[in-house]
Amino acid sequence: MKSEGYLFAAVALFFLLTDAAYIWFAREPAGIAALSVAFGMSSVISVFCLVNHRRKGLRPEDRPDGEIRERSGTIDFFPPHSAYPVITALGAAVIAVGLVYGVWIVLVGFGLLWPGVFGMVFQFENRARR
8 A cells, every 4th residue: 555655645736736826826715725624635645545554464456476366255244235325315406405495404404313323323333343
């Protein structure tokens, strides 16, 4: 992940330099905010990649002598079906409608959103103990 970390560090540097030039020449707050957020996001990804490289070392795809079979095996657990994403999406949609039509609808949306998020997080929590 070292190469990915350096790649995103270069992207962060680009956004930082662009942001500095934009602050100097344009002085427009929306563009300054957008470039600052882009710098921050690419910096976070860069730091994440570099820290993971330091913690875990080289991956098989980073080494010239790496083999495909070194990364084979079970990838992860993917749930077969769940109603919680639909409930969460419905809650988010009701919140968005509530922002337009009234605050009381936002409360109904949060009433739908929280059980959906809670259900997605804890639906398979017993699976980890097996």
